[in-house]
Amino acid sequence: MSIARTLKMTAPTHTVLEGGGFPVRRPTAMGRLMSPFLLLDEMGPVHWDPGQAIGAPAHPHRGFETVTYMIQGAMKHEDSAGNKGDLNSGDVQWMTAGRGIIHSELPQDDFLKQGGVSHGFQIWVNLPAKDKMMLPRYQDIQAKDIPKVTSEDGKVWANVIAGSTLGVQAVIDTVIPITYIHMKIQQNGVHQQMIDSGLNGMIYVFGGTVYVDGKPVHDGQLGILNDGDVVKLEARDDDAEFLILAGPELNEPIARYGPFVMNTREEIQQALLDYQNGTLA
Ligand code: FE2
Numbered sequence: 001m002s003i004a005r006t007l008k009m010t011a012p013t014h015t016v017l018e019g020g021g022f023p024v025r026r027p028t029a030m031g032r033l034m035s036p037f038l039l040l041d042e043m044g045p046v047h048w049d050p051g052q053a054i055g056a057p058a059h060p061h062r063g064f065e066t067v068t069y070m071i072q073g074a075m076k077h078e079d080s081a082g083n084k085g086d087l088n089s090g091d092v093q094w095m096t097a098g099r100g101i102i103h104s105e106l107p108q109d110d111f112l113k114q115g116g117v118s119h120g121f122q123i124w125v126n127l128p129a130k131d132k133m134m135l136p137r138y139q140d141i142q143a144k145d146i147p148k149v150t151s152e153d154g155k156v157w158a159n160v161i162a163g164s165t166l167g168v169q170a171v172i173d174t175v176i177p178i179t180y181i182h183m184k185i186q187q188n189g190v191h192q193q194m195i196d197s198g199l200n201g202m203i204y205v206f207g208g209t210v211y212v213d214g215k216p217v218h219d220g221q222l223g224i225l226n227d228g229d230v231v232k233l234e235a236r237d238d239d240a241e242f243l244i245l246a247g248p249e250l251n252e253p254i255a256r257y258g259p260f261v262m263n264t265r266e267e268i269q270q271a272l273l274d275y276q277n278g279t280l281a
Contacts (some may be wrong), residue, residue: 005228007110019056061097065162073118074111090143100280155189179246207241
């Protein structure tokens, strides 16, 4: 017998300026409720005039992962471990900062020159204490290598970044079990998503309205799910577009200061010291 996941609560988003000043939509409920996710930023959609696009110049990270998924636009990434890559529409960069990395995320030169629409997500995934100081790891996956699947009736489409849906498994390797799926459901379409019981599950809607076990979650809302092992997702009067996110409750103390996320204040002070001394990365 499977147990249906119902909607525990919805959290609204607010718009803030991040990095060099680009607008992001961010759910107001964070922390424990979203574990193991530390942050969920919808970047844009924003239209940049020629010469105006901005990003986040060199900055440090320690103790977690940053996952960037571009839906539209053109960014370039570079880090202190020698990794370098372009992020075009549909590409994912899964960056495990581990013990430390200096990271730069900027618009590509041509995009900056010509302007255009930029839209995507950056999600921070926490690492368990035992993995916080792991060696940095970088997975740069192009859109063509990310599995996509459409349901038999054609009403459900998914881009499988992590985890699995509709019988399709992601290619990205995650440190802890993570589900990260970009899904679209056409009007009157229904999808039953398995999410292992015990994991925290949530739905972030960025187009239309998704009915979660019959309860609406609107554009710009984060729906937090109760426990269970399957969630019924449904579009009714319009098409819906959203992310499905799930992962384990880490149940460890969080000490957070800007781009460092550790377990204790002492570890944060050490990270700051290492950054100042040039030994972070
Ligand atoms: Fe970063």
